[in-house]
Amino acid sequence: MNHRASPCLPPLRTTAAVLLAGLFSAAALEAGVVEFSDGSAITGEVRFASADVKLHYRGKKLIRIPADEIAGIRLRPERESLERKWMMPTAGQTRKERWGEPFPVRHLKADLLLAGGQRREGHLYTTPLYVLGPEGAEKVVLPAKQRGEEGQTLAELVYPVAVRTDREVAAxxxxxxxxxxxxxxxxxxxxxxxxxxxxxxxxxxxxxxxxxxxxxxxxxxxxxxxxxxxxxxxxxxxxxxxxxxxxxxxxxxxxxxxxxxxxxxxxxxxxxxxxxxxxxxxxxxxxxxxxxxxxxxxxxxxxxxxxxxxxxxxxxxxxxxxxxxxxxxxxxxxxxxxxxxxxxxxxxxxxx
Known part of the structure; x- marks a missing residue:
């Protein structure tokens, strides 16, 4: 299923001609699945693009979590709205002038489940990963924020909801x-x-x-x-x-x-x-x-x-x-x- 990309953010899913050897330097998870809000999913071996994942933790500090310690990830909507373009026509006044079709905006909160059973909750820095399958690698972006196209609904703005691995059950x-x-x-x-x-x-x-x-x-x-x-x-x-x-x-x-x-x-x-x-x-x-x-x-x-x-x-x-x-x-x-x-x-x- 093709997911419509935001004009302001990278696509959530792209099929890339990736040299798999180039991914071996990144941390890897066991076999797993990435699930999306529209019910679609892709399965294979999940590898993050970098060796650690950045998380804005409890709104206070940025922490780095080694990717090989992560057993699963959940993303859930924290705030959602339909916005319109706007401007303030008169300097010094708060009156806003809006135009155009509404577009959806979604802020996502992340739950990281670690292999030892601990949890870390916060906001991910935009995190790319790859799902390696028989036909190659598919890139998935875990976003912190989404902005859709004009006329699009919140339901049509698809996002990843879960990264599950075999290690998750053991936690x-x-x-x-x-x-x-x-x-x-x-x-x-x-x-x-x-x-x-x-x-x-x-x-x-x-x-x-x-x-x-x-x-x-x-x-x-x-x-x-x-x-x-x-x-x-x-x-x-x-x-x-x-x-x-x-x-x-x-x-x-x-x-x-x-x-x-x-x-x-x-x-x-x-x-x-x-x-x-x-x-x-x-x-x-x-x-x-x-x-x-x-x-x-x-x-x-x-x-x-x-x-x-x-x-x-x-x-x-x-x-x-x-x-x-x-x-x-x-x-x-x-x-x-x-x-x-x-x-x-x-x-x-x-x-x-």
């Missing part, structure tokens, strides 16, 4: 254990990281599940059994917010033309998460009886503090399928599963 700080509520036992969960809506690796351990997630990361989870999807979601509902989100959902541009809003929650001062059942009712290119795709997923939105606009910032999904026209799965909301993933131990579940 104890990278895994958390949870048990599903009794009625859901036996089903395999899908877990999304809240800030980026990317899927997290999950594996069974006895009657429990272990998810690869950093301490403090907030999670969404869902399970599917016998055609029914159960999503961990809180009971509370804000009718006014639900109505506003329904209106924004109807106006969004997307392949899925039938969108049912199942729930909406706040994730901070300006972040909103909409749980949706999506399906395609219009024509498709599939030449068979089952030709209507569907998804159960979450869309992330940003709320503009000045004018109250709700802007689509990201998408993620739990489950998807293809059915005949008009056929969609049943979706249930489970406060008990939500409590488990929030660490509240609701129902028979625990989150250790």
């Amino acid at each position: 104890e700080a990278a895994e958390r254990t949870f048990r599903l509520p009794e009625p859901l036992r036996g089903a395999e969960p899908v877990v999304l990281q809240r800030d980026t809506l990317t899927r997290l690796p999950v594996r069974r351990e006895g009657d429990a599940w272990r998810v690869t997630a950093l301490p403090g990361e907030k999670l969404f989870a869902a399970v599917r059994r016998d055609g029914t999807v159960t999503v961990g979601w809180p009971e509370r509902r804000d009718p006014a917010l639900f109505e506003r989100m329904n209106a924004a959902l109807a106006e969004a541009k997307d392949f899925f033309d039938r969108r049912e809003l199942l729930g909406v929650v706040r994730g901070g001062e300006d972040s909103l998460y909409a749980l949706c059942l999506l399906s395609r009712e219009g024509a498709t290119t599939l030449k068979r009886e089952k030709n209507r795709p569907w998804r159960v997923g979450i869309w992330r939105w940003k709320e503009d503090g000045e004018d109250g606009r709700i802007m689509l910032a990201g998408r993620g999904f739990f489950f998807r399928g293809i059915e005949t026209r008009g056929v969609r799965p049943e979706v249930r909301l489970s406060p008990e599963l939500h409590a488990v993933m929030a660490g509240g131990g609701g129902g028979d579940g625990t989150n250790e």
Whole structure:
């Protein structure tokens, strides 16, 4: 997948004709994967372009971390906005004159997981790395800030969300254990990281599940059994917010033309998460009886503090399928599963 580059920043992904021998002087990680906010990923051996990674740590000092000590990296949005070009037409006055189409701006915060289980959180200096695969090396840039093109949305401004390696699983700080509520036992969960809506690796351990997630990361989870999807979601509902989100959902541009809003929650001062059942009712290119795709997923939105606009910032999904026209799965909301993933131990579940 091609990622549109900002006019002010280097491309996030480029396929380079790189002499691999020239990379051997740089520090290397084990086999791994780089994941992006649009759900795409590239796998191979991950090598940083330099022997250490620069991190602005706790807003106070610049530290250098040897690249061979890094087991994984997470990037998450810290601030997002839609901006316009502006000028001050009158010297000495604060009035701004704006013009042009809005463009997205995103500031990213980084979590570095070290091989010994320690974490370092801060802001990366723009960090290039290479993913070495059978066909050569692909360059990926881990940015601290993105500026998109005029007319582009936040959701279209793709960014790397994770660098995962085999060593990450060995770092104890990278895994958390949870048990599903009794009625859901036996089903395999899908877990999304809240800030980026990317899927997290999950594996069974006895009657429990272990998810690869950093301490403090907030999670969404869902399970599917016998055609029914159960999503961990809180009971509370804000009718006014639900109505506003329904209106924004109807106006969004997307392949899925039938969108049912199942729930909406706040994730901070300006972040909103909409749980949706999506399906395609219009024509498709599939030449068979089952030709209507569907998804159960979450869309992330940003709320503009000045004018109250709700802007689509990201998408993620739990489950998807293809059915005949008009056929969609049943979706249930489970406060008990939500409590488990929030660490509240609701129902028979625990989150250790």
